[in-house]
Each structure stands twice: as C-alpha cells, then as structure tokens.
Amino acid sequence: MIGPYALDIARKAERDYRFQHIFGVNLNIVSGTNHIWTGTGAYPWLSSASVLTVVSTSGSDTGTLTIVGLDANYLPLVEEITLTGTTPVVTTQSFFRVNSMTFRPPNVGVITASVGASVVGHISAGEAQALAAIYTVPAGITAYGTQLTVGLGKGGDARFDVRIRLAGGIFYTRATIEIYESTFTQTYSVPVQIPPKSDIEFLAITSGNNFKGTASFDLILDKL
Numbered sequence: 625m626i627g628p629y630a631l632d633i634a635r636k637a638e639r640d641y642r643f644q645h646i647f648g649v650n651l652n653i654v655s656g657t658n659h660i661w662t663g664t665g666a667y668p669w670l671s672s673a674s675v676l677t678v679v680s681t682s683g684s685d686t687g688t689l690t691i692v693g694l695d696a697n698y699l700p701l702v703e704e705i706t707l708t709g710t711t712p713v714v715t716t717q718s719f720f721r722v723n724s725m726t727f728r729p730p731n732v733g734v735i736t737a738s739v740g741a742s743v744v745g746h747i748s749a750g751e752a753q754a755l756a757a758i759y760t761v762p763a764g765i766t767a768y769g770t771q772l773t774v775g776l777g778k779g780g781d782a783r784f785d786v787r788i789r790l791a792g793g794i795f796y797t798r799a800t801i802e803i804y805e806s807t808f809t810q811t812y813s814v815p816v817q818i819p820p821k822s823d824i825e826f827l828a829i830t831s832g833n834n835f836k837g838t839a840s841f842d843l844i845l846d847k848l
Contacts (some may be wrong), residue, residue, distance in 0.1 A: 640847040644767070646824075647840035648757030651748075653782065653828050660826040660839040661756035663736075663746035669823060672696070673718040674739040682733025682749075683709035691737065691745065694721040698763035698791070698821045707735070719744075721760040721823075726753045757826040757839035761818055765845050768815035772799070772841040774826065775807035780837060782830035791821035805835075815844065 648660040659667040673696035678689060685707050695701045695718065703717050707727070715737075722745045727735055730752040737745030747754050761767045774784040786799040798816070801808055818824065826839040 642845040642847075644759070644843040644845055645840065646757060646759045646843070647755065648826065648838070649755045650828065650837045653776075653780065653830060653835055653837045654833045655831050656829070658828045658830070658837065659756075659758065660828060660837055661746065661758060662748045662751075662754070663743050663756070667756070667758055667825065668742040668744060670720055670739060670742075670744060673720040675718050676715045676722070676737040676739060676745070677712045678705060678707060678715065678735065678737045678745075679712040680707055680709055680731060680733040680735045682731070684732040685709055685727070685735060687728050687731075689725060689727045689735065691715065691719065691722060692724045693719040694723065694760055694762055696720050698760070700762050709733075722754075723759055724754055728752065757841065759824045759841075759843075761820055761822045761824070761843075761845075763820050764848050765820055766848060767818040767822070767843040767845055769812060769818060770815050770842045770844060771809065771811045773807060773809040773839070774801055774803065774828075775838040776803055776805050776828075777836035778805050779832065780805050780830070780835035781832050782828040782837065784837075784839065785827045785829065786841075787825050787827060788818060789823040790819060795823070795825070807838075818843070820848070 725745045735747040781804045784801040787795040789795040828837045
C-alpha cells in the first residue's frame with residue numbers, strides 16, 4: 625500500500641526528495657552479454673563530456689527533442705533542440721551522461737544521439753522516448769533503490785546483473801537474478817544506498833538468441 629509520505633514525494637511536496645523510475649528494453653537479446661536498451665550492442669559510456677550529434681532516419685521528424693543528462697561535473701544538464709529529420713543537428717552543450725531523451729510528437733523514424741560513431745541515446749520508431757535501463761546519479765544527490773524488475777520474453781533464459789560504478793572506479797555487481805521467460809520483482813525492505821556520481825546498468829547474460837528482455841528500477845533521490 626502506498627503511504628502518504630510516498631505521495632508527498634510524487635507530488636514534489638517534499639523539498640529534498642524526488643522519485644525516479646528508469647526502464648528499458650532490449651528487443652533482440654543474443655548470446656553473450658547484453659545491455660538493456662534499444663540501441664545496438666554494449667552501451668558506450670562516455671569518458672569525457674562531448675557535444676551530441678542528433679539525427680532521425682525519417683525526414684518527418686522535425687519536432688522537439690529534450691535531452692536530460694549530466695555535464696563533466698555530473699551536474700544536471702537539459703537541452704531542447706528542434707530536429708531537422710535526416711539532417712544532423714549538434715547540441716550546444718557538452719554531455720558527459722545522457723539519462724533520458726523524449727521527443728514530441730511521436731517519432732516516425734529512429735532517433736539517435738551520438739558522439740562520433742558511438743550512439744549514447746536511442747529512441748525506437750514510434751516510442752517518443754529512450755528506453756534504457758541506464759542511469760547516472762547526479763552530483764550532490766544520493767539515490768536510494770527501492771525496487772527493481774526484470775523480465776524475459778518467450779524462450780528467454782538469462783542471468784541479469786545489476787551493476788554500479790562509483791565515479792572513477794569500476795563496475796561491481798550488486799544483484800544477480802536468474803529467470804526463464806518470466807518476470808521477477810525485488811522490493812527492498814531497506815533501500816539500497818547509491819552514492820553521487822554512480823553509474824547504474826542492467827546486463828542480461830545468456831547463451832540463447834532472439835528474445836526480448838526488460839528491466840526497470842525505482843530510485844528516491846535525496847538532495848545532500
């Protein structure tokens with residue numbers, strides 16, 4: 625049951641707390657290690673802040689793209705740009721992390737945000753938002769994980785690893801879940817503390833091919 629305190633956070637009545645729900649999907653998990661996002665291959669975490677080149681595969685996509693991420697100091701960074709279809713547009717600001725992208729109206733083509741050949745933001749056709757179980761905690765914020773869910777489509781058999789990396793460190797596995805064509809939800813009676821500037825990712829590791837995987841997680845963000 626949802627308590628009144630949780631509703632206060634959702635209404636943003638609590639000055640120092642915010643709720644963050646992150647979710648992603650991989651539509652074609654293959655043998656090996658797979659990030660849970662709609663892009664191709666492993667997610668390419670950036671090593672430095674860079675401007676992003678944004679483009680669609682459809683000339684009809686001329687709406688507004690909102691990119692929410694972090695700068696070189698892990699501080700929040702938001703930029704809105706107007707896409708010009710298949711003609712690339714470059715952001716005016718440099719992003720170190722991309723936490724989310726949304727597009728309005730719904731996109732006809734696939735929208736990508738790239739640094740060189742590395743795609744760091746991906747919106748599948750018709751989705752209007754990036755679906756990536758990838759997130760970085762901003763500077764000055766401690767995150768508290770309250771729940772996670774992972775799922776596999778028909779025929780799917782995989783081990784999910786939830787991994788966290790502190791700034792300047794390496795990824796450590798904080799949870800491992802094995803499932804077969806089902807979903808699993810873990811609710812934490814005591815929230816998991818995740819320090820500022822931490823990267824979070826979900827990996828599906830399997831010997832199978834050609835099935836769908838999903839992942840989501842809930843965070844309470846506490847301003848220091």
